[in-house]
Amino acid sequence: MKPKNSRQRTYTKNMMNRIITVALVDIQFPFVLALLGRDQIAETMGGLIVTEIIGVFLVYCAKSFFETKESEKIRLLEMKIAEKEMEDEDYE
Numbered sequence: 001m002k003p004k005n006s007r008q009r010t011y012t013k014n015m016m017n018r019i020i021t022v023a024l025v026d027i028q029f030p031f032v033l034a035l036l037g038r039d040q041i042a043e044t045m046g047g048l049i050v051t052e053i054i055g056v057f058l059v060y061c062a063k064s065f066f067e068t069k070e071s072e073k074i075r076l077l078e079m080k081i082a083e084k085e086m087e088d089e090d091y092e
Contacts, residue, residue, distance in 0.1 A: 027049050029042075
């Protein structure tokens with residue numbers, strides 16, 4: 001069931017929020033590793049975390065775009081059908 005108000009939280013928005021929160025916490029680990037002298041591991045880990053954040057964000061944006069586009073398409077079709085029904089009633 002889709003929320004009536006777009007400001008309501010959906011499952012995807014909740015998951016995106018959790019993923020970003022975990023990623024922001026994880027991004028602190030390379031700094032800790034660098035302080036401990038593990039520079040090579042810190043560089044590799046930092047790059048992977050940033051890539052993961054960007055990947056998740058891009059996938060979420062693409063999903064949202066296509067979902068919104070499809071819902072608008074359905075809404076426009078419903079409007080056309082309603083207009084056609086109104087015209088048919090006027091002619092009768």
